Amino acid sequence: MAKPLTTTTPTDLSTCYLGLKLPHPFIVGASPMVGNLDTVRRLEDAGAAAFVMESLFEEQIVMEQGRTLLDIQSHVDEFSEASSFFPEPAEFRLGPQTYLDQIRHIKAAVQVPVIASLNGISASGWLEYAKLIEQAGADALELNVYYVATDPDESGVAVERRTIDIVRTVKRAIRIPVAVKLSPFFSSLAHFAAGLESAGADGLVLFNRFYQPDIDLEELEVRNELHLSDSSELLLRVRWLAILSAQRKLDIAVSGGVHTATDAVKAVMAGARSVQVVSAILKNGPQHLATLRSELSRIVEELGYASLSEMHGCMNLARCPDPAAFERGNYMRILQSWRP
Template sequence: MNLSTTYLGLRLRSPFIVGASPFCENVGAARQLQDAGAGAIVMRSLFEEQIDAEEKALIHHMETPADSNPEATSYFPQFAEYQLSPDRYLRQLEELKRALSIPVIGSLNGARPGGWTDYARRFESAGADAIELNLYQLITDAEMAGDEVEADMVETVRQVAASVRIPVSVKISPFHTSPAHFASMLEYAGAAGIVLFNRFYQPDFNIEEMEASPQLALSDRSELLLRLRWLAILSPQLRGSLAATGGVHTTSDVVKAILAGAHTVQLVSVLLRHGPRFITTLANGLREWLVEHGYENIDQLRGAMSHRRCPDPAAFERANYIRILQTWKI
């Protein structure tokens, strides 16, 4: 059974993409993922703040004589929290391209237009097959309107997409007033695909130290439901590719995502729990399901449960919401 699919114009041997994660920092681990059946891999994100901080530190160092202060070495930023410096990121990308035969996707994480987007061209020069632009932004300023936020994001996508010849996908959050309209605007700005959705990591409170503490929680299957809804809504309306990320842990999860309209699924949490070889388990399960249900390939399956089959998707969602609430009884 052929599991190949097209994503961002790239022909992948399977719909299983390893999402942005620590896996790609080790060439040996990346090879294991490829051997297990991964169709492509996404590198860990390079952050807007990280790039800007390094550039500001370099300017400061060049403009300040080394012997002007005995503490001159302290001018350099501390990058202990970043696993890869910008230069090391590019070298790792080159190493992965030499070692692997599957596509390698670079990841840029930011939201506002700025000089950091120049790294898209550097990704391309280093051999990246595509770029995943992660638009992660939490607005706390009550003076900033939603349309301003989205306008900045759309302009960022436009700048990045216009600067490279390789395809650009955009990873978004579900927290937009009209995700369908926003996704259409991103596509108009040059995005070749949309990744649904970014996972926001919520901080907890340490009530003894009186401080907020970051919490890392792996995804679970319940998170897939939100992705399925929007995949089903967006797939009939967009021309580009769609990827589901978050909540894909079993063969049935993969099937559901494709039925809703996904071209690929991104895997991270399930691989951190079970290891690279779990991709083989998922691939074998998908093949068996397709054969049992009479499908010759996943293209025949894609979008079979999208909202294209519903004349009024908004009414359908409203009806579903009301019906669920009416099932509660005391």
């Protein structure tokens, strides 16, 4: 593929993700870092284009609701006065209020967009808090679809339909943009993405990093340990970015495997509108964002592009010189290429 002519115009790294105009594609992904306002300010000073908050899980909501109801009901019948003193459960604003408060605090502390994240398994769990998150001032909402299908009686079609129904319900209830964070384990990801787009999703995030449990042979225990990502994890994301960006009009972000500016360039060429960074910041500190932005500008310029938008999608399934490399056609060739 011929490269565009080199230009002396300053490199434009701006992008648009979920209708949000960003000066560059580097977003701080969902992590506990957003729980500290001083860290949030340092990340903004280092150049963060936006923040994704860590997920609010439906289990947290249910647990807090159950605890509050227990506290109420355990005292209602002890004294006759209690029946009038305690309001009905429906009158309480149940749930982790601190999450909503943190949205307001971050919005007041920084000038860049704040994307909330919600992880639920039922339509009601998503809907109620999606509305509250919007009211708290979030600029967009990421629906974090973290669901491990272990029921042998539940089909893949049923799993997909439930998620599509959730997206449709949430989109009808709120006005802010909605992205869906997916796992790579759906049997027909391209078909599923089409269904999510039809349901009203504004974007996709590829992919959720499931933290796999390990087995301790000495203690005979299942252990969960956090392993930060590395650049090798980007390859699966690049493949599906290239496929889906050629098929859908959705804004697609990559999450997982972006540690260098070269990683970001690969993601953008495959079709990413933004890249979420977590592990690289945890390893190198907030200042790594400034390094990534500077290096991205240098690489884009060296490749002969005047802007990031010129580069966007140039290597996706519809535009790359060898589309078969993203599909089955390259499978046998790769397997036979290894030599001892």
